[in-house]
Structure formats: structure tokens, C-alpha cells
Amino acid sequence: MPVLSYIHQLFDAEHCQAYIHTLRWKDRPLQCPRGQSQDVGPWGTYHYRPGCKRYWCNGCQRTFNDLTHTLLHQSRRSCAYWMLATFLLCLSCSSRRIARELGVHSRTSYRWCWWLRNTAVSYETDRRLEGTVEADDLYHTAGRKGQAQGGGKKSLGRRTRGRRKKREPGRGHYDKDRPAIIAWVSRQGAVVIQATRDFTVKTVQTAANIAVQVGSRLYTDSASSYRAAKDYVHEYVNHTQKEYARGDVHENRAECLFSLLKPYPRVFRGASKCNLPGYVGFFQFLRNFRQRNAFEQAETDLTGGVRPSDCTQS
Numbered sequence: 001m002p003v004l005s006y007i008h009q010l011f012d013a014e015h016c017q018a019y020i021h022t023l024r025w026k027d028r029p030l031q032c033p034r035g036q037s038q039d040v041g042p043w044g045t046y047h048y049r050p051g052c053k054r055y056w057c058n059g060c061q062r063t064f065n066d067l068t069h070t071l072l073h074q075s076r077r078s079c080a081y082w083m084l085a086t087f088l089l090c091l092s093c094s095s096r097r098i099a100r101e102l103g104v105h106s107r108t109s110y111r112w113c114w115w116l117r118n119t120a121v122s123y124e125t126d127r128r129l130e131g132t133v134e135a136d137d138l139y140h141t142a143g144r145k146g147q148a149q150g151g152g153k154k155s156l157g158r159r160t161r162g163r164r165k166k167r168e169p170g171r172g173h174y175d176k177d178r179p180a181i182i183a184w185v186s187r188q189g190a191v192v193i194q195a196t197r198d199f200t201v202k203t204v205q206t207a208a209n210i211a212v213q214v215g216s217r218l219y220t221d222s223a224s225s226y227r228a229a230k231d232y233v234h235e236y237v238n239h240t241q242k243e244y245a246r247g248d249v250h251e252n253r254a255e256c257l258f259s260l261l262k263p264y265p266r267v268f269r270g271a272s273k274c275n276l277p278g279y280v281g282f283f284q285f286l287r288n289f290r291q292r293n294a295f296e297q298a299e300t301d302l303t304g305g306v307r308p309s310d311c312t313q314s
């Protein structure tokens with residue numbers, strides 16, 4: 001048995017609680033999470049949660065603590081588990097890996113991972129690019145992982161989950177288990193990545209209106225769906241004629257982003273097509289906060305987790 005089994009055993013519980021308290025209440029007064037009343041006072045502590053302070057609200061005549069109405073609320077694991085899980089998630093670990101490193105059940109870490117991913121994605125929902133924006137698309141093989149049903153050709157007792165489906169020629173489609181991913185990359189650095197059902201003119205127009213300010217310059221390849229997009233100043237390079245850059249017009253940043261995006265979901269060993277937008281959205285969060293290291297990204301994510309109303313600011 002090694003001396004150090006789990007690193008979170010070295011964490012001091014009171015320090016962790018104080019850290020969460022700081023994340024939640026820095027630059028704002030302590031207030032009741034139910035009625036926003038600031039008429040509150042201390043109300044003891046918890047014997048099973050060292051460092052967690054309890055408060056009494058005179059407004060609603062109830063108690064609350066630093067974790068009320070946050071992701072960590074009523075979690076039986078201490079804050080150290082959560083902080084380490086968020087850190088590992090920002091290092092692109094899979095939920096099974098996190099379960100192993102933390103010593104929790106894989107279903108616990110799976111649930112945490114999705115809560116934390118959704119929190120991170122809420123930072124990104126309002127992001128719109130402007131200026132010069134490059135766009136490109138790819139098709140990601142994603143089946144029905146985790147949703148096996150009865151039946152099938154072989155006597156598996158269930159249908160295959162399609163985690164590693166062979167790619168079919170031609171454009172992908174959600175119904176063919178190859179949904180499209182469209183990336184919009186601003187020359188200023190910000191990115192927006194969308195997982196869509198298909199790559200039709202209508203889809204691309206809607207996706208562009210969500211991701212890019214009207215009137216921006218759009219540089220793409222020669223796909224007809226981009227050429228039909230309205231409201232933008234559009235120029236494209238023709239890859240079929242081996243034209244990859246024409247002066248300022250190229251989409252090499254978008255191609256570069258895909259070279260980073262493609263290996264990212266590999267650690268999950270296949271994804272369900274329902275979960276693909278979540279993975280892609282979290283990758284967008286990591287990419288847009290790439291100037292910060294994983295600890296700082298984890299802190300941003302955790303801040304969103306303990307201050308749900310603040311996510312869209314920043």
C-alpha cells in the first residue's frame with residue numbers, strides 16, 4: 001500500500017471550505033440564496049463538514065450555508081473531491097479516469113462531470129464573434145453509446161452501441177450517426193463550436209446568426225452552404241483547385257482548431273450523439289480560456305458552479 005493513495009487526503013477541509021466561501025462571496029455581500037435578504041447572522045457549524053459555516057436568515061426564517069443552491073449542495077463528498085475533479089476535467093480526463101483517481105464510483109464522477117461541463121458551457125452561451133471570422137466543418141462519428149436497446153442481428157442480447165462506427169462516404173448527418181461540427185474562429189482568438197444535425201444551407205445560416213455578428217467578414221472553403229449565407233461579407237478559398245490561401249483569405253485557424261478538437265474526445269472512447277454538443281461546448285470553454293492554466297480554468301468553472309447567476313458575465 002503506498003503512503004499516499006489519494007492526493008485529496010492532503011487537502012485541509014477547512015481551507016477548502018474557506019476557498020469555496022471566497023469564490024462564492026468575494027466582491028458581494030453575504031446574502032440569503034432564497035430571498036436575497038442580507039439580514040443574516042452566523043448560526044453555528046456542522047460537525048460532519050469541518051469549516052462549513054451555517055447562517056440564519058431573518059427574511060425567510062431558515063438557515064443556509066456556503067453550499068446552499070450550488071452544485072456542491074448536499075454532496076456527501078468534501079470540497080476537496082470537487083476541486084480535484086474539476087481540475088482533472090479541465091485536463092481533459094474522462095469521467096472513469098476521474099473516478100479512479102478520486103476513489104469515487106464512476107457514476108458519481110460521470111454525474112459531476114456533466115454538471116461541471118454544463119456550468120462551463122453556460123459561460124459560452126452568449127459568445128458572439130465579430131471582425132474577421134473563419135469557418136470550417138467536420139463530421140464526427142457518434143453513435144448511441146450508453147443507450148443500448150434489445151434486439152440486433154447477432155445474439156448480443158442488445159443492439160450494438162456504435163461507439164466505433166466505420167465512416168460512410170459523403171457528408172454526415174445526425175440520422176446516419178455522423179453529426180456535423182461547425183467551428184467559427186475569430187482572428188482575435190475567440191472560437192465558437194457548434195454540433196449540428198446536418199450541414200444544409202438553413203442550418204449553416206442559423207448557426208452563423210447565433211455565432212457571428214451580422215456584417216462580419218467570413219472566410220471559408222468553397223462549400224455551397226457557406227456561399228449561400230446572407231448578412232456577411234463572404235470570401236472563400238477553393239480547396240478543390242488546391243487553393244488554400246489567397247492573400248489574407250484563408251481558414252487555417254479553423255483547420256488548426258480541428259487538429260486540436262479531433263483528439264479531444266478520443267479519451268472518451270466514442271461519444272453518444274446526444275452528448276456531442278456538451279463535449280464540444282466544454283472544449284470551446286477550454287479553448288476560449290486557453291490563456292489560463294488548468295487550475296485557473298477549474299477555478300472559473302467552480303466559480304460558475306457556486307455562483308450560478310454570474311456565469312454569463314466575464
Ligand SMILES: [Zn+2]
Nearest residue numbers: 032057059060
Ligand atoms: Zn432568506
